[in-house]
Amino acid sequence: MSGSAGFPQDGARPFTTASGLRRGYEKAAVDSFLAHAREAFETDAVGLLTAAEIRRTAFPVVKGGYRIAQVDAALGRIEDAFAHRERERALAAEGAAAWVEDTRALAQEVLDRLSRPPGHRFRRAGRLHYGYRVDEVDLVADKLARYLETGESLTVEQVRTVAFRLQRGGYREDQVDAVLDAMVEVLLAVG
Known part of the structure; x- marks a missing residue:
């Protein structure tokens, strides 16, 4: 390639x-x-x-x-x-200060979502519908939050390739995917 x-x-x-x-x-x-x-x-x-x-x-x-x-x-x-x-x-076009501020604001938005208590970070799919496994998403969410808070090692590829199993009543896929997309944007911006 x-x-x-x-x-x-x-x-x-x-x-x-x-x-x-x-x-x-x-x-x-x-x-x-x-x-x-x-x-x-x-x-x-x-x-x-x-x-x-x-x-x-x-x-x-x-x-x-x-x-x-x-x-x-x-x-x-x-x-x-x-x-x-x-x-x-x-x-x-905007200068480094504006770029950093935009990235910081997006990172804070992601961190605010991930700082919610485990099991309550995202809306749930209905009882009869499938969503991402809550425990698996919460483990990844903890890792993303540690990166944002402490700079713990995290790569774009780790976020891009994360996959979750499904469960009835799990986290809504669209919300989890939106946060993962935002996290990729943050990582690309600082990378």
Whole structure:
């Protein structure tokens, strides 16, 4: 994977195909997104695509698709490149003090959410609906809070790849995902 900003080189087969019974990301959807992302990056068009939009990108999972881990790793590198460019633009336009203040405010918002008591950090899915396992989310929330409070070691990749099992009445996925996204933004901003 050696193109600019983590993009596959033109004409190269970007990823290997999932084999056997394994499923992967639909090739046409991935290829289309990568073409759009490459164009946005190379033309340096403001607002055409953002790091946050890359982070929220999802592809259909099908038999014979691209290997998920390979695509996810490439998306992480591409998101990093866009985030770096966005940070440089913001620093040039607003100055370092405004950038730091915006990042500090987002970090405080995340910390305020994570400082709630375990079991009460996020709204719950209904009793008959599934959400993320409360105990697993609370363990991750504690680690994120320690990073924000004390600077305990934490990487963007650890946050990007966190996964939770489901349980009836668990934490609402959309709320947990929003906090994880905000945490990635904080880590990219200070990284």
